[in-house]
Amino acid sequence: MTARITVLGAGFAGLELASFLSESLGTQVDVTLIDAGSAFVFGFSKLDVMFGHQTFEAVQLPYRHFSKPGVRFRNDKVTGIDPVTRRVTTNAGTYDCDHLVVALGVGYDHDATPGLTEGGNEFYSVEGARRLRDVLPTFSRGRAIIGVSAAPFKCPPAPSECALMLHDYLQGRGVRDACEITMVLPLPSPVPPSPETSKALLAAFEERGIRFIAGKRVASLDAKRRVAVLDDGTELPYDLYIGVPKHRAPSVVEAAGLTENGWVPVNPRTLETKFPNVYACGDIANTGTPKAGVFAEGAARAIGTALVAKISGKGEGSLYSGAGTCYIEFGAGRIGRVDVDFFSGPKPTGQYHEPSAALRADKNHFGSSRRARWFGL
Ligand SMILES: Cc1cc2nc3c(=O)[nH]c(=O)nc-3n(C[C@H](O)[C@H](O)[C@H](O)COP(=O)(O)OP(=O)(O)OC[C@H]3O[C@@H](n4cnc5c(N)ncnc54)[C@H](O)[C@@H]3O)c2cc1C
Numbered sequence: 001m002t003a004r005i006t007v008l009g010a011g012f013a014g015l016e017l018a019s020f021l022s023e024s025l026g027t028q029v030d031v032t033l034i035d036a037g038s039a040f041v042f043g044f045s046k047l048d049v050m051f052g053h054q055t056f057e058a059v060q061l062p063y064r065h066f067s068k069p070g071v072r073f074r075n076d077k078v079t080g081i082d083p084v085t086r087r088v089t090t091n092a093g094t095y096d097c098d099h100l101v102v103a104l105g106v107g108y109d110h111d112a113t114p115g116l117t118e119g120g121n122e123f124y125s126v127e128g129a130r131r132l133r134d135v136l137p138t139f140s141r142g143r144a145i146i147g148v149s150a151a152p153f154k155c156p157p158a159p160s161e162c163a164l165m166l167h168d169y170l171q172g173r174g175v176r177d178a179c180e181i182t183m184v185l186p187l188p189s190p191v192p193p194s195p196e197t198s199k200a201l202l203a204a205f206e207e208r209g210i211r212f213i214a215g216k217r218v219a220s221l222d223a224k225r226r227v228a229v230l231d232d233g234t235e236l237p238y239d240l241y242i243g244v245p246k247h248r249a250p251s252v253v254e255a256a257g258l259t260e261n262g263w264v265p266v267n268p269r270t271l272e273t274k275f276p277n278v279y280a281c282g283d284i285a286n287t288g289t290p291k292a293g294v295f296a297e298g299a300a301r302a303i304g305t306a307l308v309a310k311i312s313g314k315g316e317g318s319l320y321s322g323a324g325t326c327y328i329e330f331g332a333g334r335i336g337r338v339d340v341d342f343f344s345g346p347k348p349t350g351q352y353h354e355p356s357a358a359l360r361a362d363k364n365h366f367g368s369s370r371r372a373r374w375f376g377l
Contacts, residue, residue, distance in 0.1 A: 119223025194350025
């Protein structure tokens with residue numbers, strides 16, 4: 001009988017896993033890929049939308065273009081997951097399978113930061129980035145804060161990229177001298193696994209007069225007084241607040257009993273959950289690696305190799321390497337790069353590559369190669 005695999009979530013992890021299974025097994029496998037959205041959007045595209053480098057429409061990669069032998073895409077909202085029977089319930093029906101992969105990413109808990117909705121903005125959702133595109137032109141003088149509500153958060157360099165891009169944006173409009181930029185991060189440095197990358201980012205902040213507050217999170221906003229309150233009680237007045245909300249697992253995953261301390265515990269090398277034939281990968285899984293697309297994709301491929309080995313009865317799957325490359329916007333069109341490796345040594349390491357215009361082509365290729373592989377676009 002053809003093996004039935006259900007993949008929940010068509011983000012970085014789900015798209016890569018479904019593509020890998022289709023390439024490896026074709027119609028020998030029966031894959032159902034489920035996502036509630038109508039299109040995939042790269043995380044970094046949110047920065048492009050927010051600063052007006054790309055339109056909202058241009059960054060949408062509609063799922064109608066995702067077409068792979070052996071894979072059926074279902075545009076459903078997952079409403080229930082039974083990890084024991086591997087039965088998934090959606091707004092449109094039920095799905096039973098032999099192997100279940102949960103790759104539903106993370107949601108945002110705006111209420112965990114009182115005042116954020118009334119008094120601030122966020123750039124981590126496409127809608128938030130789209131709103132900021134209209135808010136930013138109204139900010140021409142005063143204090144801007146880029147603040148993070150809690151760790152862990154997706155793509156640890158993204159708030160730093162946002163600060164550097166905001167500097168360029170304000171400079172381009174000729175108003176930078178009338179504005180202050182402060183960044184508040186709950187990490188000890190901008191990119192903890194790579195001291196060299198952190199040093200370069202700190203130097204870039206200093207050159208541009210960006211104030212960096214490390215090891216603190218934004219606990220609340222007082223929308224009336226326009227003040228951000230940090231977890232140690234420090235108050236920072238602001239005219240523009242650009243935030244990263246607290247992340248949390250989608251409620252359907254919590255309700256399924258798959259989470260512990262907020263995330264899905266997995267074997268970090270095989271991505272297996274405690275339930276037989278149920279895997280979790282990407283931002284939702286607690287592997288100890290960063291919440292970033294490149295890691296989600298690597299973990300998905302490891303699951304793919306294990307499933308191909310099981311289904312074909314040949315060989316063994318490969319383990320998740322916990323390594324990946326992140327591109328970092330340093331402003332002025334230059335891109336830096338850090339290659340991070342979480343599993344091969346006693347502690348995580350990061351190799352830094354200086355920002356250059358040439359690395360922009362590499363980052364563009366990162367996006368365009370996935371766009372072509374997953375969507376044929
Ligand atoms: C500003 C920003 C910049 C970033 N830059 C980078 C970068 O440069 N490089 C990088 O590697 N990563 C980057 N990231 C991080 C990256 O976007 C995420 O880590 C990655 O998308 C995680 O992949 P995933 O498959 O786990 O989840 P996602 O890609 O979030 O996919 C999860 C999917 O599940 C679906 N879903 C959720 N709940 C349900 C439900 N109940 N029913 C049906 N479907 C559901 C969602 O619609 C979504 O499509 C960035 C993120 C942000 C916010």
